[in-house]
Amino acid sequence: QQQVRQSPQSLTVWEGETAILNCSYEDSTFDYFPWYWQFPRESPALLIAIRPVSNKKEDGRFTIFFNKREKKLSLHITDSQPGDSATYFCAASGSSGSWQLIFGSGTQLTVMP
């Protein structure tokens, strides 16, 4: 059973558009949601993260919107650039004693110039 789901599997947008990547989760005890991005042949790296005390986290062109009631979150990338082309992983963990970071299967984003 997948605890963290992402959609779409792949997404193509034009330069300057807003890309929206979706994520949902099962476990209501999850309280930390980082997004990692991975460029081809590179390591996954932390992009931005949110905790449920807030429903929005912004960092430059990247914004997480969080809906605790529906157990959904989304990553919005405004003014998308070709350099944003990467695979984006949503992840989740809880504070119930487990340190496991549960990853989604990723969204491959391509930004066309």
Add this chain to the structure above:
Amino acid sequence: GPKVLQIPSHQIIDMGQMVTLNCDPVSNHLYFYWYKQILGQQMEFLVNFYNGKVMEKSKLFKDQFSVERPDGSYFTLKIQPTALEDSAVYFCASSLLGGQNTLYFGAGTRLSVL
């Protein structure tokens, strides 16, 4: 930023052989992790390690798997013996603190078991 190095980037071995995957974590980090990713699927947690001990392991961390960090050097994942279903990309990660601290990942070792 901080770098985690994984050696080798690709390893091909015959089923039943032993393999050791090496990870050079960020120098001052104290917590270490292995994740497994089958092509097209998500990264799945295998194990985390702190102070010389396994703290948590998942169902994927079979009896054939072991981890160690002898003398504070490489953090290793050993599989003995290997099986066909062990073919995957194995990612090492490290963090300064445990809990929900930022994980720094290596680029992965692609293991092909023939």
